[in-house]
Amino acid sequence: MSDNSPLDFDLVVLGGGSGGLAGAFRAAQHGARVALLEPGELGGTCVNVGCVPKKAMWLAAELSGHVALASQFGFEVPRDPRLDWPTLIAGRQRYVHGIHASYRRRLDEAGIALMPVRGRLRDAHTVQCDNGTLLRAAHILLATGSSPRRLPVPGAGLAGISDDFFHLCEAPTRVALVGGGYIAVELAGILQALGSRVDIFARAGRLLGHADAELAQRLQDNYRHQGIGMHFDYRLAAIEGEAGRLTLRNADGDASDPYAQVILAVGRTANTSGIGLEDVGVALDADGNILVDAFQRSSLPHVAAVGDVTGKATLTPVAIAAARRAMDRVFGGQPEARIDYDDVPAVVFSHPPLASVGLTEAQARERHGDDVHVARSVFRPMLQALADRPQHSLFKLVCVGAERRVVGIHLLGEGADEILQGFAVALKKGLTLADLHDTIAIHPSSAEEVVLMR
Numbered sequence: 085m086s087d088n089s090p091l092d093f094d095l096v097v098l099g100g101g102s103g104g105l106a107g108a109f110r111a112a113q114h115g116a117r118v119a120l121l122e123p124g125e126l127g128g129t130c131v132n133v134g135c136v137p138k139k140a141m142w143l144a145a146e147l148s149g150h151v152a153l154a155s156q157f158g159f160e161v162p163r164d165p166r167l168d169w170p171t172l173i174a175g176r177q178r179y180v181h182g183i184h185a186s187y188r189r190r191l192d193e194a195g196i197a198l199m200p201v202r203g204r205l206r207d208a209h210t211v212q213c214d215n216g217t218l219l220r221a222a223h224i225l226l227a228t229g230s231s232p233r234r235l236p237v238p239g240a241g242l243a244g245i246s247d248d249f250f251h252l253c254e255a256p257t258r259v260a261l262v263g264g265g266y267i268a269v270e271l272a273g274i275l276q277a278l279g280s281r282v283d284i285f286a287r288a289g290r291l292l293g294h295a296d297a298e299l300a301q302r303l304q305d306n307y308r309h310q311g312i313g314m315h316f317d318y319r320l321a322a323i324e325g326e327a328g329r330l331t332l333r334n335a336d337g338d339a340s341d342p343y344a345q346v347i348l349a350v351g352r353t354a355n356t357s358g359i360g361l362e363d364v365g366v367a368l369d370a371d372g373n374i375l376v377d378a379f380q381r382s383s384l385p386h387v388a389a390v391g392d393v394t395g396k397a398t399l400t401p402v403a404i405a406a407a408r409r410a411m412d413r414v415f416g417g418q419p420e421a422r423i424d425y426d427d428v429p430a431v432v433f434s435h436p437p438l439a440s441v442g443l444t445e446a447q448a449r450e451r452h453g454d455d456v457h458v459a460r461s462v463f464r465p466m467l468q469a470l471a472d473r474p475q476h477s478l479f480k481l482v483c484v485g486a487e488r489r490v491v492g493i494h495l496l497g498e499g500a501d502e503i504l505q506g507f508a509v510a511l512k513k514g515l516t517l518a519d520l521h522d523t524i525a526i527h528p529s530s531a532e533e534v535v536l537m538r
């Protein structure tokens with residue numbers, strides 16, 4: 085591969101994250117000769133600085149909550165149980181390295197050529213690697229993901245981003261999280277539980293703009309109870325100070341308390357620059373995402389794109405499903421294969437978790453007017469009740485029409501992250517409220533509330 089003569093592949097994939105790996109494996113399964121370009125760690129954002137290490141930290145944070153409850157059950161727990169962060173981080177990274185090893189083995193077994201280089205498009209069928217090698221392919225799959233956005237304010241460089249959270253080896257004393265979306269909410273909950281004092285500074289008037297307002301409100305109440313400070317309608321104008329002692333200044337000129345760490349969590353930008361898209365004519369939308377049609381096809385024939393780089397439902401299972409279906413279409417003789425972006429279930433790993441699928445109550449009312457029926461249940465899960473803790477769960481069903489078809493399921497509470505998946509299948513298949521009432525409950529559980537709500 086050292087000379088500059090073009091090489092032949094059926095598929096060259098840019099990016100070895102969730103989407104790229106899934107696409108490469110599926111294409112190889114269909115018999116395609118595949119090259120996968122990944123300059124960083126295999127697994128991309130999800131495995132290295134996203135879902136997986138985040139979930140490890142979330143599990144630790146959940147455990148710390150349970151340790152606190154254990155004494156209420158009669159366990160002898162030291163008054164101030166201590167977490168050894170290095171042990172937690174070592175275990176987390178061992179798990180992540182296991183995933184890397186498993187991917188490497190599977191790529192070998194599938195006969196996929198893994199190249200640890202960055203690629204850029206030279207034309208619709210040629211990729212240039214950053215070591216100069218040219219790869220020629222019948223098809224190209226773009227899966228270069230996204231990167232954390234920074235804000236154009238003075239001092240933004242003093243702040244960290246979510247990637248930096250995964251480099252922490254101890255809980256910073258005080259942390260400011262700027263943003264009110266998935267990442268700000270998740271990191272705030274984790275850090276507060278694992279020893280930091282956290283404040284959230286959100287531009288909007290509430291957390292989690294994508295979520296049902298009632299659940300977001302209740303989560304805010306829970307967070308406040310956990311000691312997390314929240315500042316809404318906040319306009320960040322500058323970050324000042326020096327490492328370890330940073331303050332935020334708002335648009336009115338007011339300075340915040342000092343923080344050991346400031347983390348920006350204000351969305352992500354598609355990795356579309358510097359990969360030759362403009363040169364070869366791959367169209368982008370106004371936000372810089374690759375424009376794709378319903379079949380993940382870019383504006384250039386034979387060049388498809390999946391995952392965060394398209395900006396569509398930026399979640400790992402979506403990137404995976406989109407990539408598999410695109411490769412089923414290209415190499416598997418399934419011309420109609422495509423992902424349905426409606427009713428994608430998602431979980432915010434907050435404390436407690438917030439799980440949702442389908443329309444929020446507000447969205448349903450906007451679309452269906454008065455023809456909306458909402459069933460809700462507010463209850464104290466048994467664990468909280470036994471430990472005499474005030475945390476309540478809020479489960480909500482959004483139904484429309486005379487048949488009360490369920491168009492939204494929104495669960496905030498213990499176990500919500502695990503409960504939703506099966507109900508999401510049912511919702512996609514046309515679930516009605518009567519179907520739920522026809523189903524016998526599992527007792528005693530939180531999940532039973534879903535089939536008992538009126």
Ligand SMILES: Cc1cc2nc3c(=O)[nH]c(=O)nc-3n(C[C@H](O)[C@H](O)[C@H](O)COP(=O)(O)OP(=O)(O)OC[C@H]3O[C@@H](n4cnc5c(N)ncnc54)[C@H](O)[C@@H]3O)c2cc1C
Nearest residue numbers: 099101102103128129130134203228229391392398399400
């Ligand atoms: C903190 C955090 C927590 C998250 N938690 C969850 C969660 O719990 N559940 C969930 O579903 N989603 C979660 N996500 C979102 C999820 O991680 C992403 O949606 C998913 O990783 C996107 O996959 P992808 O393949 O599009 O991109 P990525 O996984 O980012 O992979 C892109 C890869 O492309 C490589 N690359 C970039 N440029 C080039 C190039 N020119 N040539 C070759 N390779 C290149 C990069 O090195 C990278 O490895 C989280 C994200 C973050 C940041």
Ligand SMILES: NC(=O)c1ccc[n+]([C@@H]2O[C@H](COP(=O)([O-])OP(=O)(O)OC[C@H]3O[C@@H](n4cnc5c(N)ncnc54)[C@H](O)[C@@H]3O)[C@@H](O)[C@H]2O)c1
Nearest residue numbers: 263264265266267268287349350351352398399431432433
């Ligand atoms: N559990 C999960 O599935 C999970 C977890 C983390 C991230 N993710 C994915 O990663 C994506 C990125 O997460 P995120 O939290 O960065 O994005 P987000 O879109 O969830 O939230 C971004 C937040 O930043 C705020 N914001 C945007 N521009 C701003 C500005 N100029 N000034 C101040 N605030 C601004 C928004 O109001 C919003 O509150 C998510 O949208 C989600 O798709 C998923």
